[in-house]
Each structure stands twice: as C-alpha cells, then as structure tokens.
Amino acid sequence: MAKMQRPKWTSITMGVALAALTAIGSIKAADCPRSDALGTSRILSVDAKTTPRVGLKSFPQTLPLADHEVVLTFDDGPRPQTTSKVLAALAQECVRATFFLVGRSAAEHPDMVKRIAREGHTIGHHTWSHPYMGRIPADAAKYEIDHGIATDEMALHGVATTTPSTPFFRFPYFESTPAQLDLLQSRGIVVFGADLWASDWNDMTPEQELKLISDRITAAGKGIILFHDAQARTAAMMPAFLRFLRENGFHIVHIVPADTPQKNADAH
Numbered sequence: 001m002a003k004m005q006r007p008k009w010t011s012i013t014m015g016v017a018l019a020a021l022t023a024i025g026s027i028k029a030a031d032c033p034r035s036d037a038l039g040t041s042r043i044l045s046v047d048a049k050t051t052p053r054v055g056l057k058s059f060p061q062t063l064p065l066a067d068h069e070v071v072l073t074f075d076d077g078p079r080p081q082t083t084s085k086v087l088a089a090l091a092q093e094c095v096r097a098t099f100f101l102v103g104r105s106a107a108e109h110p111d112m113v114k115r116i117a118r119e120g121h122t123i124g125h126h127t128w129s130h131p132y133m134g135r136i137p138a139d140a141a142k143y144e145i146d147h148g149i150a151t152d153e154m155a156l157h158g159v160a161t162t163t164p165s166t167p168f169f170r171f172p173y174f175e176s177t178p179a180q181l182d183l184l185q186s187r188g189i190v191v192f193g194a195d196l197w198a199s200d201w202n203d204m205t206p207e208q209e210l211k212l213i214s215d216r217i218t219a220a221g222k223g224i225i226l227f228h229d230a231q232a233r234t235a236a237m238m239p240a241f242l243r244f245l246r247e248n249g250f251h252i253v254h255i256v257p258a259d260t261p262q263k264n265a266d267a268h
Contacts, residue, residue, distance in 0.1 A: 038093040038242055041069070041251035047258035048167055052185040055193020055224055058174050062195050065222045068250045072097035073194065074229040075126055075170060078105055078112035085235035086227075087119060093242045096254040099229065100126040100170040100192070103151035110155035117156055122256055124168030124192065125149045134175040141180055145169070166257050168192060190257075195223030198234065206237035214244050 032039065044063060046054070053059045063071060072090075077083045077099055090097055099116050101123060106113050117123055127133065128148035133141050149169075150160040157165065167189040171180075174193055184191050198213040217225065227234045245252070 032094040033092060036246075038095055038246040038250075038252060040094060040096045040254050043254050043256055044071075045258040046168070046190055046255050048185070048188040048190045049258075051190060053181065053191045053193070056195045057197070058193030059191075062193075063224060063253075063255070065224075065253060066251075067221050069222050069253050070217060070245065070250055071224045071253050071255055072227065073100065073124075073170075073192065073224060074098070074227050074234075075100045075172075076102055076105070076130065076228045076230040078109045078116065079230040080109055080112050082232050082235040083112055083116070083229045086229045086238050087115065087121075089235075089238040089242060090121070091119060092239065093246065095242060095252050096120050096122070098122040098124055098168065098192075098255055100124040100168070101148075101152050102126050102130050103128040103148035104130075105230075106152045106155040113152065113155040122168065122254070123152065123156060123166050124170060125152055125164055125166075126170050127172055130172045132173055132175050133171050133180060134177050138179065141177075142183070145180075145184070164189065168255075168257070192224065194226035196220050197226035198228075200228050200231045200234045204233060206233045206240075209233050210237045210240050210244070213241060217245075217250070218248070 046063070051061070051063075054062045056062045065071070072095065074083075074086060074097060078101060083099075099121055101113065103125075113123070125145075125148050127144040128151060129144065131140075131144060133144065136144070146162040149164045150162050153165060154160040167187075169184055169189050170192045176191070181191060196213075196216045198209055198216075200209055204212070213225070217223070227238075229235065
C-alpha cells in the first residue's frame with residue numbers, strides 16, 4: 001500500500017471552516033423547528049491534496065475532530081422509504097450529514113438524490129452496484145467507480161460526468177486495493193473510511209442499535225460514524241440517537257470539499 005500522508009490542516013482551511021460557523025448559526029436560528037435542536041456546530045473542509053484517506057477503521061489518520069465532535073455518514077442509499085425518515089430526523093434537529101450513494105439506487109431515485117442535496121447534505125459516492133472491490137478485475141473496479149460517480153452526477157445535475165462535484169468516495173465493505181487507492185488519490189478524490197460504526201447490517205432492533213452506537217461513541221468520544229440509510233432499523237432509531245447526542249453534549253461537524261465550503265453552507 002502506498003505510504004499514507006499525515007493530514008495537514010492549514011490555517012486557511014481551518015479559517016474557511018471557522019468562517020462558515022456564522023452561516024451555520026444563522027441557518028440554525030432561522031430554520032430549526034426548536035430552539036433547543038442539536039444543530040450543526042461547524043463546517044470542516046476536507047482537501048484531497050493533503051488528506052487523501054481518512055477513518056481509523058481503515059487508515060492511520062482521520063479528521064481533526066475535537067472531543068465530543070462527530071461526523072454522521074450514511075451508505076447505500078437512496079432508498080425512499082428509509083432515507084426519507086433519516087432526512088426527516090436530521091431536519092428536525094438541523095443536522096447535516098454525508099450520504100455515500102450507490103449509483104444504481106441514485107439512477108432509480110433521482111428525486112431523492114436531489115432532495116438530499118437540497119436539504120444541505122453532502123453527497124459522496126459508493127460505486128455503481130456495491131461489489132467487493134478487492135475481488136474483481138481492475139477494469140471492472142474502475143467501471144464501478146466511474147459509472148457510480150457518473151450516475152450520481154446525472155441524478156443530481158443532469159450531466160453524466162466521471163468528475164465528481166463532491167470528490168468524496170467510500171469503498172463498499174471498506175475493501176480496496178493499493179492500486180484503487182492510488183487511482184482515487186491521483187484524481188483528487190478523498191477516500192472515507194470510518195472511526196466507528198453502528199453495525200446496522202446485523203439483525204437487531206432499533207433499541208439494540210441505539211444502545212450499541214451510543215456506547216461506542218461514548219467510549220470513543222468523537223469520530224466519523226457509519227450508518228446505512230437503507231436500513232429500516234437505523235431510520236427508526238435516528239431521532240433517539242440525535243437526542244442522545246444533544247443530551248450528552250456532542251456536536252455535529254459537517255464535512256464539505258475544500259473548494260466549495262461556502263456553497264454548501266449557503267444551501268437550504
């Protein structure tokens with residue numbers, strides 16, 4: 001595997017994120033249904049040039065989060081029945097998250113893709129059909145990356161380009177090869193792992209999932225959290241989990257590409 005770069009957070013990058021705080025504050029005040037909503041505490045711009053890969057489950061570095069800061073991420077959508085419930089829970093608390101979309105699902109539900117973006121969330125990419133990327137030929141893996149991105153972009157912007165408007169990518173099952181990682185880095189695309197996950201692919205009740213992820217984030221203190229908006233149990237427990245974060249002093253960080261933080265901050 002190629003040598004990992006130590007993340008570099010420049011004063012300019014962090015300055016942009018801090019400058020966006022004012023915008024987030026005004027959004028919370030104007031749009032939150034309740035004055036005591038969890039809200040989105042700050043925006044963090046992520047630059048592929050200095051931080052090509054993040055998430056301690058897969059890589060030796062992660063995002064520079066303070067204690068009790070979390071980034072919410074969702075994989076495998078969009079699925080209208082469950083994604084809409086996740087979006088409603090996030091909207092109720094004025095929380096912004098990142099959705100890593102499967103291209104095939106984006107093609108089937110372009111209106112839901114547009115809704116995710118319209119409600120201020122970041123859209124990343126998660127291949128075309130969710131294969132085990134380390135177990136398929138190189139040309140097939142490249143197709144999965146490119147066709148997934150192009151399909152997401154078509155659903156979102158009406159143009160099937162392989163240059164993502166948001167250069168964020170997550171491998172299905174966190175499985176990749178050194179060559180695939182190098183390819184994405186050469187294209188300026190950040191690869192996201194996670195710091196902890198809800199294990200919501202396992203059979204459990206929403207209450208069991210809530211206890212599991214609450215215990216894990218309490219122990220970790222901060223991090224990038226992986227959920228799946230395609231899972232009914234996750235959609236069902238999301239309001240209670242956001243309430244847990246609010247009642248236990250956690251803060252939401254919204255991640256955006258380094259070159260477009262203000263555009264995302266101004267989205268409604």
